[in-house]
Amino acid sequence: MPLLIGVPLIVLAALYGSFRAIGPGGEIQQGYARMDRAMKPLGLRVAARPQGGFEPRGPTMPGFDYRLRGMAELSGERHGRQVTIRFGGHEDAGLSEVEIAAPCHEFEARSKRVAVRSGSEGVVVSRLGAHQGDWLCDLWLAERLASG
Numbered sequence: 039m040p041l042l043i044g045v046p047l048i049v050l051a052a053l054y055g056s057f058r059a060i061g062p063g064g065e066i067q068q069g070y071a072r073m074d075r076a077m078k079p080l081g082l083r084v085a086a087r088p089q090g091g092f093e094p095r096g097p098t099m100p101g102f103d104y105r106l107r108g109m110a111e112l113s114g115e116r117h118g119r120q121v122t123i124r125f126g127g128h129e130d131a132g133l134s135e136v137e138i139a140a141p142c143h144e145f146e147a148r149s150k151r152v153a154v155r156s157g158s159e160g161v162v163v164s165r166l167g168a169h170q171g172d173w174l175c176d177l178w179l180a181e182r183l184a185s186g
Contacts, residue, residue: 066090070110077112082121086111109133119160119184123173134168136176137161140184152176156183 074084088108095101112123120139126132142156153164161184163176 073112077114080114081116082112082114082123084110085113085122088126117181117185119181121177123177125168125173132167132169134165134173134176136163136173136180138180138184142184154179154183160184 070084070087077083086109088106088110090104090106092102093105095103109124109126112121114121122137122139123135124137125134137160139160141158142161144157145155147154151166151168155162161180163180165172165176
C-alpha cells in the first residue's frame with residue numbers, strides 16, 4: 039500500500055520540480071534575466087543563451103538528463119569598443135572566449151590554458167578549463183592589450 043501512494047507522489051514531485059526549473063519563467067530563464075541585470079553596469083547584456091533539452095543518459099544508466107548545448111554570449115560596448123564574451127554549456131564547459139573588436143598589434147601568446155591572439159580584427163583571449171569568473175580576468179587582460 040505505501041508503494042501505491044509513495045511512487046505517484048514522488049513522480050509528481052519530480053515533474054513539478056523539473057517544470058519549475060526548466061519551464062517558461064523557470065529558474066533557468068530567471069537566472070539569465072538576473073545575469074542580464076548584473077552585467078548592465080559593465081556595459082554588457084545577454085545576447086545568446088545555450089539551448090536546453092532532455093537527452094538520454096546512456097546505455098549503462100537509464101533515464102534522461104537536462105543538458106545545455108551551445109554557448110552563452112554577453113555583448114556590449116566598453117570604452118568605445120565592441121566586446122563579446124562567450125562561455126560554454128555542458129559540452130563546452132570550461133571554455134571561455136573574450137573578444138574585443140579594436141585593431142591591435144599582431145601577436146600570439148599561449149600558456150597551459152590561455153591563448154591570446156591579436157591583429158587588425160581585435161584581441162581574443164581564449165581559456166580552456168575556465169571557472170565561473172575567469173572571463174572577467176580575461177576581459178581585463180584583453181582591454182589592457184587593446185588599449186596599449
